Amino acid sequence: MTLDRRNFLAGSAAATAAAVAAPAVLRAQGGAIRIGEINSYTAQPAFLIPYRNGWTLALEQINAKGGVLGRKIETIHRDDGGKPEDSVRHAGELVNAEKVDLLAGGFLSNVGLAISDFANQNKRLYVASEPLTDALVWARGNRYTFRLRPSTYMQVAMLVEEAAKLQTKTWACVAPNYEYGQSCVKWFKELLTKAKPDVSFVAEQFPALGKIDAGATVQALEAAKPQGIFNVTFAGDLINFVRQGNTRGLFEGREVVSVLTGEPEYLDPLGAEAPKGWIVTGYPHSDIKTPEHTAFYDAYKAKFNDYPRLGSVVGFDTMNSIAAALAKAGTTDNEKLIAAMRGLKFTSAFGPVEYRAIDHQSTLGAYVGRLDVKDGKGVMTGWSYRDGAKYLPSDDVVRTLRPATA
Amino acid sequence: MSGPVLEARGLAKAFGGVKAVDGVSFTVEAGRLLALIGPNGAGKTTCFNLLNGQLQPDAGSVFLGGRNITGLAPRMVWALGVGRTFQITATFSSMTVRENVQMALLSHHGKVWNLFSRAREAFVAKADALLEQVGMAAQAERACGILAYGDLKRVELAVALANAPKLLLMDEPTAGMSPSERIALMELTARIARERGIAVLFTEHDMDVVFAHADRIIVLDRGRLIADGSAEAVRANPDVQAVYLGSGSTFGGR
Amino acid sequence: MDLILIQTLNGLASASSLFLVASGLSIIFGVTRVVNFAHGSFYMLGAYIAWSLVSRFGSASALGFWGGVLLAALLVGLVGLLIEIALLRRIYQAPELFQLLATFGVVLMVQDVALASWGPQDLLGPRAPGLRSFVSIFGNRFPTYELFLIVLGPIVLGALWLLFNKTRWGTLVRAATLDREMVGALGVNQRLLFTSVFFLGSCLAGLGGALQLPREAVNLHMDLSIIAEAFVVVVVGGLGSVTGAYLAAVLIGVMHAFGILIFPKITLVLVFLIMAVVLIVRPHGLMGRKPSLVQQGATMREPLLSPATREIKLLGAAALAVLAIAPLLLGNYGVSLLTELVILTLFAASLHFMMGPGGLASFGHAAYFGLGAYGAALAAKWLAAPMAAGLLFAPFLAGLAGVVFGWFCVRLSGVYLAMLTLAFAQIAWSVAFQWVELTGGDNGILGVWPAPWAAGKTTYYYLALVLCTALVLALRVAIFSPFGYALRAGRDSPVRAEAIGLNVTRINWLAFIIAAIAAGIAGGLYAYFKGSVFPTYMAISKSVDALLMVLLGGVQTVSGPIVGAFAFAWLQDWLVRGIAEYWRLVLGSAIVVLVLAFPQGLVGTALRWRGRSQDDDVPAEAVR
Missing domain, CATH: 1.10.3470 (ABC transporter involved in vitamin B12 uptake, BtuC)
Incomplete structure (x- = not known):
C-alpha cells in the first residue's frame, strides 16, 4: 500500500464540512484563524497527496496544543488543476468569500507567480510552499510573498558543488522544456563554468514536459559522447529516460548529476531500476535520525500508516512556519505578519530554518547523495544535508536581483 | 434578340481517363426550353457542372449572350444571369421558404456583406412575388427542412429566378415528383420562360415531360452528343433508339 | 550514418506505438463520426489494467505477460462497448460534435477512477519476457522490445487490412466509412456495426496502452498526452484511412527523432507543425479522399x-x-x-x-x-x-x-x-x-x-x-x-x-x-x-x-x-x-x-x- 487514501479523504471531508458549517462572518471574528491553501491537486497528485497529509499532520499537532494565539487554525483547500488563472479565482474566493487571513500553497511555478501577484495586488500574505522558480523571490519578488522550498538556483548550486569535484570535462544536459528545466540548465552551466572554467557543454535536449521521446533523446545524448550528464527530467519522463538509458547503456562509465531524483516521489517508482551512482538532491527519509525528523517521521507513520515523501515535509514545514509566524506576530494583521516572517526562525523537519529578510527565501536545505539500489529499491547513500543558507548568492547580488520596491 | 443565350462549343471533360463529356456543342435561345436527355451516366450532370462553372472543362468553351464564361466560378456565372436547380435539391434547411428566396435576392442586390440590418425584412415583397409565381406563397413561413420534395423543387425554381436570369439550368427538375406535379411544374417553367424570354436547359428522365414541354431535345450518350432536334426527329433517330434499347431501360435514364 | 539508422529505428518504434492508438481512433471516427475524446482514456486504462494483470499473473513468464497484455486490451474493448451502448448510441442523432461533450465527460470520470484505483504514484511496468535486453547495431545498443514494436506496427496494419478487405464485416465497415446512409439503406444492422467498431477501436487503444508497459511509466497524464497526437495522426493520415494513419505515424515518429537532433526544443510543437503543413498542402490528409458533392x-x-x-x-x-x-x-x-x-x-x-x-x-x-x-x-x-x-x-x-x-x-x-x-x-x-x-x-x-x-x-x-x-x-x-x-x-x-x-x-x-x-x-x-x-x-x-x-x-x-x-x-x-x-x-x-x-x-x-x-x-x- 503506497498511501493511505482513506485518511486523506477523511481529512479533507472534515475540512470541507467545517468550511460549510458556519457562516463566514461568524468565523472571521474570534473564531479559528483561516488559511486559504491552493494547489494543483488533480494535476500533481503524486506530490500533493503526501503534501496535504504533511500539512494535515502539522495542523492537527498545532490545534491539539490549543492552536496559536488562543485560536484554532483552519485550512480551506482549493484545487487549481494546474491552471494559474484558476488559482487566481480561488485566491479571490478565499480572500473575499471565505475571509481567510492568509494564502499558502502552490506547486507549479506559474501558479505560484499568479498567486504571488494576486497577493501583492490585494495586500495579503502568501506563503509559497513548493514553486521552485527563482523569479518568485527575485525578479518578480514582492513584499507579500515568502517561499519555503530551496529554489532552482539553490538545488543546482548544491549539485554543482559535487559536479565540480568530478574529473568530468564534457557535459550534456537534458531538461523538460519549460522555465524550470531551462533555468536549471542555465544555472548549471553558469555555476559550473565559474567553478571549473575548463568544462564544456556538448549537447542539450529539451523534451516537452510529460512527453519525452526517450529512445530518441537517449540516442541524441549518446551521439554527443559526453563524459557527464546533467538531468532535470522528473516523474514519468525520468522513468522513461532511465529505462531507455539503462537498456542502451547511456549511463555506463558516465557521471550523472540529477535534480530532485532522490525524492521518494520520483525515486520509488523506479524500484530496482533506480540508476546507481547518480548524484542527486533528494530525501533519504528512513535514514535521517535527527530528533526533529524522527519526531516528524514517527508521527507521520503513525497517522497515515505510510512513510513520508518530500511533499509531506514541505506541507508539514509550511504549516509549521505559518504557525510560528502567527505566534511571533501575535496577530493575524498581515503587515505585522510580514514583519514577523522577515527573519523568522522556526524548526523544520530538517532542522532550524530561517525566512531571510533580504529576499523572503527560506534557508530550508536538501539532501545530496549518490543513488544505489538496496533490496530492490532505490536509496541515497553517502548523503549529507546541505543547509540552504550556504547556497544562495551574496546579499549584494541578491539586492540586484530583486525589485527595490519588494 | 440576336444570337443564342447559351452556346457550348466542343465541351470536354474526363475523369481519370473516362471521357464524361466529349466534344459537346449546342445552343439555347431565349424563351425556349431545351431538354438534355440520355441514359444513366451519359454525362448530363457533368455537362451541367461545366456550364455553370462547378467544373472546369478540359477543352471547349461556354458563351453566355456571346460572352465567354468558360472557367468562371459558379458565383460569377450566376452574377451574369444564370439560375440553377440541382438534381438533389439544395436549399437552406435552417431558413424558411421565404428566407431562401430572400437570400438569393440579397445576393443579387449585393447586400451580403451587411452585418447590421435584418435579413428577414429585406425584399419581402419581391420574395413573395416569386413564391406566388411558383405557387409556394402559402408556405412562405415554413422551414425548408421539412418541406415535401415537390415543394422543394418549386422553392428551388423561385430561388433560381431571383436574379432575373437569362438562362435557367435545371438538373432533373421533376425527379421525385408525382406525374401530375411534374406536368404542373414544367408548365409553370415553360410559361415563365416564355413570358420573360428566359432560355431553359433541363435534363429529365420522364419522356412524357420532355416531349410535352421541350422545344428541342439533345441526346447525350457516353459523353457524346448523338442527336439534336425536335421531339419527332429525336424519337425517330435510330441512334437514340439503339442507345435506349441497348441500355436495357425504356426511354429514360436515371 | 549509424546515428541516422538508429534514429530512424527510434522513430519507427514511436510510430508503431502511436499507430496502435490512432488506428482505433481512425476506425471509430471513420464509421461513427464520433470525435472520441475518451480514446486517450482507453489507452491509459489499457496500461493500468495491464500493469495490474501482469503484476498478478507474474511478469517472468511469457504467458503471464502477454496474457495480461491481451486480456487488458479485451477488457478495455469491453469498457468501450459499454460506453457505446449506454451513452453514445443514444446520441448519434444529436448535432455534429455533440458526442465530443459526452466523451469528455467520460475522460473526467476515468481520470478520477484511475486515481482512486491505482493511486497517484507513477507505476513502472515490468519488461517483456524475452525482450528485456538489446541488440547491437553499429556499436549502438538498441532495445529488442523497440525492434518488436517496429515489426508489430506493420503486422497490425496488415491484420486490419485483411479484416477490412477480406471479411464481410470489413466490407460493411468500409462502406459505412464512405456512406453511412447507404449502409443503413442496405438493411445492415447499423447498431451492431457501430458497436462492434467501437469495441475494436477501444481494444486497439487498450492494446496500445498495454504495450507501453515495458517502455513507459504508467501515470495519470497518459490520457491527455496521447489524445491530441492520436488525432493529429488520424487527420494527417486522412480520416478513416488506417494505412494513412500508419504513414502519418511514421512521418511524425521519424521527424521527431531527427527534429530533436537539430532543434531540441521543437518537440513542443513539431507534430502540429507537420499537421499544418500537410493540411495546407493536402486538405484531406495523406490518404483521405475529398467527400463527393452528393455527400x-x-x-x-x-x-x-x-x-x-x-x-x-x-x-x-x-x-x-x-x-x-x-x-x-x-x-x-x-x-x-x-x-x-x-x-x-x-x-x-x-x-x-x-x-x-x-x-x-x-x-x-x-x-x-x-x-x-x-x-x-x-x-x-x-x-x-x-x-x-x-x-x-x-x-x-x-x-x-x-x-x-x-x-x-x-x-x-x-x-x-x-x-x-x-x-x-x-x-x-x-x-x-x-x-x-x-x-x-x-x-x-x-x-x-x-x-x-x-x-x-x-x-x-x-x-x-x-x-x-x-x-x-x-x-x-x-x-x-x-x-x-x-x-x-x-x-x-x-x-x-x-x-x-x-x-x-x-x-x-x-x-x-x-x-x-x-x-x-x-x-x-x-x-x-x-x-x-x-x-x-x-x-x-x-x-x-x-x-x-x-x-x-x-x-x-x-x-x-x-x-x-x-x-x-x-x-x-x-x-x-x-x-x-x-x-x-x-x-x-x-x-x-x-x-x-x-x-x-x-x-x-x-x-x-x-x-x-x-x-x-x-x-x-x-x-x-
Whole structure:
C-alpha cells in the first residue's frame, strides 16, 4: 500500500464540512484563524497527496496544543488543476468569500507567480510552499510573498558543488522544456563554468514536459559522447529516460548529476531500476535520525500508516512556519505578519530554518547523495544535508536581483 | 434578340481517363426550353457542372449572350444571369421558404456583406412575388427542412429566378415528383420562360415531360452528343433508339 | 550514418506505438463520426489494467505477460462497448460534435477512477519476457522490445487490412466509412456495426496502452498526452484511412527523432507543425479522399433558426436585469465569479458565431482568446499602455491572427478545418511558451491590472458586463443580418450558396475574423481581470472549454452559448469548491447525465420541448 487514501479523504471531508458549517462572518471574528491553501491537486497528485497529509499532520499537532494565539487554525483547500488563472479565482474566493487571513500553497511555478501577484495586488500574505522558480523571490519578488522550498538556483548550486569535484570535462544536459528545466540548465552551466572554467557543454535536449521521446533523446545524448550528464527530467519522463538509458547503456562509465531524483516521489517508482551512482538532491527519509525528523517521521507513520515523501515535509514545514509566524506576530494583521516572517526562525523537519529578510527565501536545505539500489529499491547513500543558507548568492547580488520596491 | 443565350462549343471533360463529356456543342435561345436527355451516366450532370462553372472543362468553351464564361466560378456565372436547380435539391434547411428566396435576392442586390440590418425584412415583397409565381406563397413561413420534395423543387425554381436570369439550368427538375406535379411544374417553367424570354436547359428522365414541354431535345450518350432536334426527329433517330434499347431501360435514364 | 539508422529505428518504434492508438481512433471516427475524446482514456486504462494483470499473473513468464497484455486490451474493448451502448448510441442523432461533450465527460470520470484505483504514484511496468535486453547495431545498443514494436506496427496494419478487405464485416465497415446512409439503406444492422467498431477501436487503444508497459511509466497524464497526437495522426493520415494513419505515424515518429537532433526544443510543437503543413498542402490528409458533392449535399439537416420571440426577449431582458443588480446581492467573490462567467460567455458566443451559423468548428479557438490576453498584457508590459489601449490592442492582435490563420483554415472543412485551427493554436501557444524574452514563457506576464477607475471589483464587473453584453448582442444581430444568413447558407448547402453568387470561402473567412476579434476582446478583459497572462490561456484545454460550453448550451441555437457558458463554468466552480475530492468524477457524471437528458444541448432541447407542447407542425423543428 503506497498511501493511505482513506485518511486523506477523511481529512479533507472534515475540512470541507467545517468550511460549510458556519457562516463566514461568524468565523472571521474570534473564531479559528483561516488559511486559504491552493494547489494543483488533480494535476500533481503524486506530490500533493503526501503534501496535504504533511500539512494535515502539522495542523492537527498545532490545534491539539490549543492552536496559536488562543485560536484554532483552519485550512480551506482549493484545487487549481494546474491552471494559474484558476488559482487566481480561488485566491479571490478565499480572500473575499471565505475571509481567510492568509494564502499558502502552490506547486507549479506559474501558479505560484499568479498567486504571488494576486497577493501583492490585494495586500495579503502568501506563503509559497513548493514553486521552485527563482523569479518568485527575485525578479518578480514582492513584499507579500515568502517561499519555503530551496529554489532552482539553490538545488543546482548544491549539485554543482559535487559536479565540480568530478574529473568530468564534457557535459550534456537534458531538461523538460519549460522555465524550470531551462533555468536549471542555465544555472548549471553558469555555476559550473565559474567553478571549473575548463568544462564544456556538448549537447542539450529539451523534451516537452510529460512527453519525452526517450529512445530518441537517449540516442541524441549518446551521439554527443559526453563524459557527464546533467538531468532535470522528473516523474514519468525520468522513468522513461532511465529505462531507455539503462537498456542502451547511456549511463555506463558516465557521471550523472540529477535534480530532485532522490525524492521518494520520483525515486520509488523506479524500484530496482533506480540508476546507481547518480548524484542527486533528494530525501533519504528512513535514514535521517535527527530528533526533529524522527519526531516528524514517527508521527507521520503513525497517522497515515505510510512513510513520508518530500511533499509531506514541505506541507508539514509550511504549516509549521505559518504557525510560528502567527505566534511571533501575535496577530493575524498581515503587515505585522510580514514583519514577523522577515527573519523568522522556526524548526523544520530538517532542522532550524530561517525566512531571510533580504529576499523572503527560506534557508530550508536538501539532501545530496549518490543513488544505489538496496533490496530492490532505490536509496541515497553517502548523503549529507546541505543547509540552504550556504547556497544562495551574496546579499549584494541578491539586492540586484530583486525589485527595490519588494 | 440576336444570337443564342447559351452556346457550348466542343465541351470536354474526363475523369481519370473516362471521357464524361466529349466534344459537346449546342445552343439555347431565349424563351425556349431545351431538354438534355440520355441514359444513366451519359454525362448530363457533368455537362451541367461545366456550364455553370462547378467544373472546369478540359477543352471547349461556354458563351453566355456571346460572352465567354468558360472557367468562371459558379458565383460569377450566376452574377451574369444564370439560375440553377440541382438534381438533389439544395436549399437552406435552417431558413424558411421565404428566407431562401430572400437570400438569393440579397445576393443579387449585393447586400451580403451587411452585418447590421435584418435579413428577414429585406425584399419581402419581391420574395413573395416569386413564391406566388411558383405557387409556394402559402408556405412562405415554413422551414425548408421539412418541406415535401415537390415543394422543394418549386422553392428551388423561385430561388433560381431571383436574379432575373437569362438562362435557367435545371438538373432533373421533376425527379421525385408525382406525374401530375411534374406536368404542373414544367408548365409553370415553360410559361415563365416564355413570358420573360428566359432560355431553359433541363435534363429529365420522364419522356412524357420532355416531349410535352421541350422545344428541342439533345441526346447525350457516353459523353457524346448523338442527336439534336425536335421531339419527332429525336424519337425517330435510330441512334437514340439503339442507345435506349441497348441500355436495357425504356426511354429514360436515371 | 549509424546515428541516422538508429534514429530512424527510434522513430519507427514511436510510430508503431502511436499507430496502435490512432488506428482505433481512425476506425471509430471513420464509421461513427464520433470525435472520441475518451480514446486517450482507453489507452491509459489499457496500461493500468495491464500493469495490474501482469503484476498478478507474474511478469517472468511469457504467458503471464502477454496474457495480461491481451486480456487488458479485451477488457478495455469491453469498457468501450459499454460506453457505446449506454451513452453514445443514444446520441448519434444529436448535432455534429455533440458526442465530443459526452466523451469528455467520460475522460473526467476515468481520470478520477484511475486515481482512486491505482493511486497517484507513477507505476513502472515490468519488461517483456524475452525482450528485456538489446541488440547491437553499429556499436549502438538498441532495445529488442523497440525492434518488436517496429515489426508489430506493420503486422497490425496488415491484420486490419485483411479484416477490412477480406471479411464481410470489413466490407460493411468500409462502406459505412464512405456512406453511412447507404449502409443503413442496405438493411445492415447499423447498431451492431457501430458497436462492434467501437469495441475494436477501444481494444486497439487498450492494446496500445498495454504495450507501453515495458517502455513507459504508467501515470495519470497518459490520457491527455496521447489524445491530441492520436488525432493529429488520424487527420494527417486522412480520416478513416488506417494505412494513412500508419504513414502519418511514421512521418511524425521519424521527424521527431531527427527534429530533436537539430532543434531540441521543437518537440513542443513539431507534430502540429507537420499537421499544418500537410493540411495546407493536402486538405484531406495523406490518404483521405475529398467527400463527393452528393455527400456534401446530404449532410445533416439543420433546424430552422428564427429570431427571438417576444417571450424570449423578455426572458433575456430579465436575465440582464438580474445581472445588473447582482452586485447589490452578492459578495465580492460572487461578483468576481460573475465577471468571469460574463467574459467566458463572450468567448463561447464568439466560437458559436463561426461554429453555429458558419458550421466552422474550431478546436483551437483559445488561440484568439489567448492572443487577446497577450495583446493586452504585452501592451501593458512593453508599452506601458493604459487599459483602454490594451483593450484595443487585444482584438487587434487576435484579429490579425484570425486574418492569417483563418485564410488557411476556411479552405478546409469539417474535422480537417477544426484540426488545422488546433494546429495554429498550438503554434501560437508554443510561441508564447518559448519566446521567453517577449512573453515571459510559461511564467507568464504579471501585473496586468486594470486602470485605477476600473480597479474595483464591482466597477470591473460592470465594465465587463457592458462590453460583453454589447458584443454578444452584436453577434446576435450579425447572425440575423444578411451576412449571417449568407454564412448559414454556406453551411446549409455550399453548392447552392455558390450557385446564388455567394463567395462562401470569403464569407467564412470574415466570420472567422469576427469570431477571432470577439474572442480577443474576451481575452483582453480576462487579462485585466486576472492580472496576469499565461500560455495556458491558449492551451488545448481552454479551447475545449469553449467547445464544451457551446455544445452544452446547444450549437444550433443562438442563446445556447450563453446558457452553456454559465452552466458549465458555474457547475465546475461549484463542484471544485464544494467537493474538493473527486470533483472530476462528479463533473464528468453530470456532463454525461446532461448529455443524455438534453441531446440537443440545454437550450436546444428546452425549445424542442416547448415547441412540441405548443404546435406539432413548425416549432418542433424551430429552434431559436
